[in-house]
Amino acid sequence: MHPHRSRGERAGLTRAVVLDGAFDLLTTHPVETLSLRALARHLGVAPNALYSHITDKSDLIEGLLDHALAAVQSPPARTPPADALAAIMTSTYDVLLAHPALVPHYLARQGSRGPNATHLGTSMLGFLARADVRGDAAGEALRVLIVYTIGFAALTTSSAAEPRAPLSQEELRGNFHNGLRWLLDGITAHRGSAST
Amino acid sequence: MHPHRSRGERAGLTRAVVLDGAFDLLTTHPVETLSLRALARHLGVAPNALYSHITDKSDLIEGLLDHALAAVQSPPARTPPADALAAIMTSTYDVLLAHPALVPHYLARQGSRGPNATHLGTSMLGFLARADVRGDAAGEALRVLIVYTIGFAALTTSSAAEPRAPLSQEELRGNFHNGLRWLLDGITAHRGSAST
């Protein structure tokens, strides 16, 4: 199975190499769900060799999620708040669509752990504050925007997997955009009113 | 493994029995993901016996999704539209939380196939029309509401799985409610303006 290396030889694995390999596998074979064994095959190592660089499959997923979020574009600081938030969410939506296999995992972690996700969150809170949405309402608006964006990405990717899709990708993207506008209108209309 | 039955004896399985058994397993062991082998164990049959009553695992899931949606409460017909829509989505949210293992599967199918989901959809379209939201805008609003509700349910259930949850279930439910209001405000404010 792995004829190139004998018992003690190094394969040159690193956490970065493993992550890049997984990213490779995910982008070249977007349909199938990522498995550690397939990743090991892709890297030319035994399945359990991965455990020297990751603690777990969920640890790998975690790393991939944040790695992907690095591609999200942030608008200039003086962009009108609602437009800026729409731009960030739309960019996130596009990034998620590029990695369908990761989408189901995003909702679970709310995009909260990694540095890229954190940076994105604080950036969004900044724009929300500029729209006079602060405190509890800002935290709630943040979660609502994230849930909506990831949820719609999940809908879009699963719809893309079906052969006779009722809606095209363009229609779904337009639907996402309109819903995002409704949401931002609702959020900014009620600014400052944190409720319980 | 199955000492009670010899080679040709019937186990009394039916599609309904299989579905109920799966529902049983899902509600008594909400955490673990449903497997056909565990379901067969629960029913006291061999794993492949299920294939006489379901075509597939996804077929089983499909059946479960619609089966669960039967519990969603519909408000009286003359309820103010926005309140009615909020009530339907909140009831759906609660039903989804009762079956966490199903939540990841809901977004994929948009709740569109089964009779219960269809009925719910037409009911929602009725209330949307009463709020002067029709045509393309109504379809888009419908998808947005569904995506938001399932998405937030996914966030809530995954957050419940974590030991040290940053937010309580009550806080998340309040968050869901507020976001739903923002969304409905946005939807009804732009009534009639179908866009592309």
Add this chain to the structure above:
DNA sequence: ACCTGAACACCGTTCAAGT
């Protein structure tokens, strides 16, 4: 038609080695 036994091609993960 309904069910079992056995098998196939997979999983994630662990444990005991080897260098």
Add this chain to the structure above:
DNA sequence: ACCTGAACACCGTTCAAGT
């Protein structure tokens, strides 16, 4: 410390029987 071999306890699904 890094990797392999082998194994464990699982999966979904198929195929050939038996009644």
